[in-house]
Amino acid sequence: EAQVTQNPRYLITVTGKKLTVTCSQNMNHEYMSWYRQDPGLGLRQIYYSMNVEVTDKGDVPEGYKVSRKEKRNFPLILESPSPNQTSLYFCATSTVPHYGYTFGSGTRLTVV
């Protein structure tokens, strides 16, 4: 079954404690992306990757890191999380050129 798998689904952490949210896809998609969703602000892109070892900033990259060492995985790293990074995070994947995105099930992160 074609899918995008995010882990964890829910996470509560404390300010400053490094964390990683994983995203894995089995569709051989070249493009992977991270979004955050906040009430009233819609979906905002954090980082994206067009292929292995190719990553670029989206609209709100501050405080986040990513890596793309393998085609199927695109982890989102928060080196020192802060409360303003409390949000619902989605990983999305696509072929290139893009024919619509497939979204993961989301990660609800709370930073206290």
Place this chain on the structure above:
Amino acid sequence: ELKVEQNPLFLSMQEGKNYTIYCNYSTTSDRLYWYRQDPGKSLESLFVLLSNGAVKQEGRLMASLDTKARLSTLHITAAVHDLSATYFCAVADNNAGNMLTFGGGTRLMVKP
């Protein structure tokens, strides 16, 4: 830079009524997507519109695309409570490898 604007942002309607959600975008595009999101859930693909004049229908929802007017509509016919959700349009940017830019979303509440 491609901008995508949805109207209205919030819609409360009675069951059985009809209504239309509008999605305007700022630059040339020939590909538009509609997604549905239930609270706390991921985004589910509803429609893919790939050409001017395209019309797709699924149940009580019908989507259309006018690339000359840079406008897509999502029409709801005889709304039912199960259609309550947030609806997003997303437009492929022809000048950015067809990456998607999302509208702000329309939160639909259908009252019995």
